[in-house]
Amino acid sequence: MSEEARLRDDICLMAKSLYDRGLTAGASGNISARLSDGRLLVTPTGSSFGRLDPSRLSLFSADGKLTDGDKPTKEMPLHAAFYETRPQKTGAVVHLHSCHSVALSLLSEVDPDNMLPPLTAYSVMKLGKVKLLPYFMPGDPAMGDAIRGLAGKRSAVMLAAHGPVVAAKELEAAVYAIEELEETAKLAMLTRGANPKLLSDAQIADLVKTYDVEWD
Structure with missing residues (x-):
């Protein structure tokens, strides 16, 4: 093959897994x-993750021209920006409309520079800081x-x-990381108002150093 x-x-395969588990x-x-x-393969606009046809994925040339497949997602500018600003670190981009992360983005108390509270080691390891961007x-x-x-400093963002x-x-890796984002957002919503014990600054620093996490 x-x-x-x-x-x-x-x-x-990955898209159907996300769809079947209700993540979009x-x-x-x-x-x-x-x-x-x-070259870039992209899911088509208006398509369900549960019923994608491999032969109909949008195919772009290395210089960004659509050469085959159905009309691509309208979010191409979003994807293209990651490939442009993180060329050595981006081989895939995943965007979902997952419930708990969207819910968390609506709360006024969320820190826009780091919207996920440091509840677990894996959210820090796989995502670094998640930037909350405004509504578009x-x-x-x-x-x-x-x-x-x-400027290429974040691998994960949340569109409000x-x-x-x-x-x-x-x-x-992109799929696993976005799943971790949604699960951490779920934990944040479940523990909201309960004063959960967060990872300490020292614990976060240890993770950042050990796993080479982007934390600027």
Whole structure:
């Protein structure tokens, strides 16, 4: 099986797993993943993660031109910004409309520079700080500009009242990280008002050093 065929199958497999577990619903969410020659495979606009066809994924050339497949997601500016600003660290981008992370983004007390409280080691290890970005209309190219404004310093962001976006070197890593984001947001909502014990600054510093976490 060729690299492209394998990646097409992997995108659809991962997407269906996310859909089947209720991490995104309807025709929401989008995934992109880069081939070794720089071409990009992207989930089509208006498609359900539960019923993707590998042969119909949008295919972009290395210089960003659509060459095959269905019309791509309208969130392409968002994906493109991660590949542009984190070229050595981004091989895949995943965007969901997951319930608990969206709910957390709506709360006024959330820290926009680091929206996830440090409840578990794995949220720190897999995500670093998650930047809460303001609301944008879906498909607004300004989302890409907001990502570029971070100058490549964040691998995970949360679009207020919309959903999380995570970039990683490989598709599987991006999927696992966005799942960790949603689970941590769920924990934050479940423990809201209960004064949960957070990881200490020393514990966070140890994780950052040991696992080379981006924490600027």
